[in-house]
Amino acid sequence: MKGKVIGDILVLKNEPNNLDELLKLPEVNRIVKLGRISGSKREPDVKILVGDNTETIHRENHCFFKLDVAKIMWSKGNTTERKRIAELVEDGEIIVDMFAGIGYFSIPIAVHSNPQKIYSIEINPISYCYLKENIVLNKVEGIINPLFGDCRKLAPKGIADRVLMGYIGNTHEYLDVAMEIVKPGGIIHYHESVPDKLKFERPPQRIIEAANGRDVEILNKRIIKKYSPGVYHVVIDALIE
Numbered sequence: 001m002k003g004k005v006i007g008d009i010l011v012l013k014n015e016p017n018n019l020d021e022l023l024k025l026p027e028v029n030r031i032v033k034l035g036r037i038s039g040s041k042r043e044p045d046v047k048i049l050v051g052d053n054t055e056t057i058h059r060e061n062h063c064f065f066k067l068d069v070a071k072i073m074w075s076k077g078n079t080t081e082r083k084r085i086a087e088l089v090e091d092g093e094i095i096v097d098m099f100a101g102i103g104y105f106s107i108p109i110a111v112h113s114n115p116q117k118i119y120s121i122e123i124n125p126i127s128y129c130y131l132k133e134n135i136v137l138n139k140v141e142g143i144i145n146p147l148f149g150d151c152r153k154l155a156p157k158g159i160a161d162r163v164l165m166g167y168i169g170n171t172h173e174y175l176d177v178a179m180e181i182v183k184p185g186g187i188i189h190y191h192e193s194v195p196d197k198l199k200f201e202r203p204p205q206r207i208i209e210a211a212n213g214r215d216v217e218i219l220n221k222r223i224i225k226k227y228s229p230g231v232y233h234v235v236i237d238a239l240i241e
């Protein structure tokens, strides 16, 4: 059985023939099959097998994440990274989360660390609504400032001790913006999906190019998870002077 438990919902890729057995799993009250993503809106084909809706609250690392499993992604493979980032933050930091989603990184940082402010930018209206709900749910209204729209346009410039680029896709096209956001001596956490052979070479190269003459110190390179056959999701921590 291929699946994962998000909140109280077991999310499966295929329809099982042992629903009663699956309902005995700890914490599982509902079961949903999420099929292929298709159509111009790239929405998954959803079939609710047990229950009557697909919204839940997932708990991780003492944080609450409300989301609709049929509309919003939840990657178990990013759990360690969400925890690691929250532990790195020092007191009083200003953080810009360029691709905030429902608060995957912003919420754990606000709950477990003591930053001065986190600007959390999200372009998808559904994710943005959950981001705002999660800020309230986790009682971090005074710390996180949610911004709805494109980080290229909305991000405050020249002020960040730390910039989070937790997005896989054309992330490198936003490195120029990240360089404008980060202040001298600040850190960028840059995510990329990279073929195995290039995994620790291409991302640092792209950071150095985007820095355009500013000094760059690569502090850490780590694999987050396997993304697809022969391709890894990696994160690079880079100090920018």
Ligand code: SAM
Pocket (backbone or CB within 6 Å): 073, 074, 075, 078, 082, 098, 099, 100, 101, 102, 104, 105, 121, 122, 123, 124, 127, 149, 150, 151, 152, 166, 167, 168
């Ligand atoms: N790192 C996350 C985790 O721990 O599971 C997952 C990444 S999250 C899906 C990335 C988010 O970036 C999405 O919600 C997407 O809507 C948002 N996004 C993409 N382009 C954006 C842009 N230009 N400005 C702001 N947000 C953007």
